[in-house]
Amino acid sequence: MRVLLTGGAGFIGGHIAGALAARRHEVVVFDALLESAHGVGAAGGRDGLILADVRDRAAVADALRGVDAVCHQAAMVGLGKDFADAPEYVGCNDLGTAVLLAEMAAAGVRNLVLAGSMVVYGEGRYDCPRHGCIRPGPRAVDDLAAGRFEPRCPDCGAELTPGLVGEDAPTDPRNVYAATKLAQEHLAAAWARATGGRAVALRYHNVYGPGMPRDTPYAGVASFFRSSLERGEAPQVFEDGDQRRDFVHVRDVAAANTVALEAVGGSGAGSFAAYNTGSGEPHTIGEMAAALASAHGGPAPEITGGYRLGDVRHVTADSRRLREELGWRPEVGFAEGMEEFAGAALRGAVATG
Numbered sequence: 001m002r003v004l005l006t007g008g009a010g011f012i013g014g015h016i017a018g019a020l021a022a023r024r025h026e027v028v029v030f031d032a033l034l035e036s037a038h039g040v041g042a043a044g045g046r047d048g049l050i051l052a053d054v055r056d057r058a059a060v061a062d063a064l065r066g067v068d069a070v071c072h073q074a075a076m077v078g079l080g081k082d083f084a085d086a087p088e089y090v091g092c093n094d095l096g097t098a099v100l101l102a103e104m105a106a107a108g109v110r111n112l113v114l115a116g117s118m119v120v121y122g123e124g125r126y127d128c129p130r131h132g133c134i135r136p137g138p139r140a141v142d143d144l145a146a147g148r149f150e151p152r153c154p155d156c157g158a159e160l161t162p163g164l165v166g167e168d169a170p171t172d173p174r175n176v177y178a179a180t181k182l183a184q185e186h187l188a189a190a191w192a193r194a195t196g197g198r199a200v201a202l203r204y205h206n207v208y209g210p211g212m213p214r215d216t217p218y219a220g221v222a223s224f225f226r227s228s229l230e231r232g233e234a235p236q237v238f239e240d241g242d243q244r245r246d247f248v249h250v251r252d253v254a255a256a257n258t259v260a261l262e263a264v265g266g267s268g269a270g271s272f273a274a275y276n277t278g279s280g281e282p283h284t285i286g287e288m289a290a291a292l293a294s295a296h297g298g299p300a301p302e303i304t305g306g307y308r309l310g311d312v313r314h315v316t317a318d319s320r321r322l323r324e325e326l327g328w329r330p331e332v333g334f335a336e337g338m339e340e341f342a343g344a345a346l347r348g349a350v351a352t353g
Contacts (some may be wrong), residue, residue: 241286
């Protein structure tokens with residue numbers, strides 16, 4: 001199979017390219033090499049790369065020639081610096097996806113795997129002892145400033161028990177990045193209905209592993225902590241460190257993309273499906289920071305009590321659908337993955353503006 005891999009030179013995209021090549025697929029790597037993810041001067045020495053932006057219709061149309069499927073990873077990620085980043089997020093993620101899908105429609109390419117994200121859910125699943133499954137609203141600034149980080153039942157104020165969120169949970173994006181990722185899914189579903197195409201969105205949970213970018217506001221918490229340790233500084237853990245996440249290794253995410261690409265052609269015409277892509281092993285951010293610091297040889301993390309508006313408290317994946325329907329299984333355990341990541345190479349320093 002000939003696969004166009006957008007964002008194929010990035011952290012996750014590079015691992016997907018390797019996984020596809022190992023399965024004897026032909027990979028066409030397409031990447032704009034944005035400085036926020038790749039660093040200054042990253043374009044040099046990239047043989048076989050189509051250096052272009054997915055918003056460039058002519059470049060996308062040319063890259064789609066002879067392609068059987070598209071694996072769309074190109075996106076700006078993370079919370080960024082402030083709301084001034086919103087136009088760039090929407091342009092890269094949503095306009096870029098719209099251009100790609102329009103050109104796929106014109107070229108007759110009907111198979112798509114999209115890099116989705118767990119951020120579309122907002123908060124994860126919670127259970128109230130009186131009211132059952134609850135979807136708490138955004139946390140109040142006054143509560144966060146006072147160190148009251150756990151959301152409460154909006155009906156009775158009771159403490160809630162966090163659980164695993166499934167794909168059928170309501171979506172509730174809480175920041176610009178999350179809104180753009182949900183819009184990508186809606187665009188892919190609309191494309192599938194209009195063209196008879198087949199689309200799969202893999203809702204990544206907290207992906208980590210070798211090749212993450214260092215020292216950038218456009219990356220995940222694992223990158224922040226690993227960058228601090230590389231500088232000899234203690235990882236700074238926000239809130240009380242008890243936020244629950246699902247940390248999934250990048251090689252497992254690459255394997256999920258390969259499985260999805262090989263399966264999507266057998267889906268029904270006009271279909272769209274979303275799959276959580278997580279390890280199935282929830283851990284707190286504090287646990288992750290401690291494991292990473294211990295494997296790296298210190299310094300120990302510091303719990304700061306700080307917070308960021310737009311962050312959610314708990315979101316962990318129920319990935320049974322991906323396992324049962326596509327046969328994917330994560331293979332890198334938490335301890336093993338953190339041990340490897342502690343000594344793995346990161347991408348060069350980036351320009352943060």
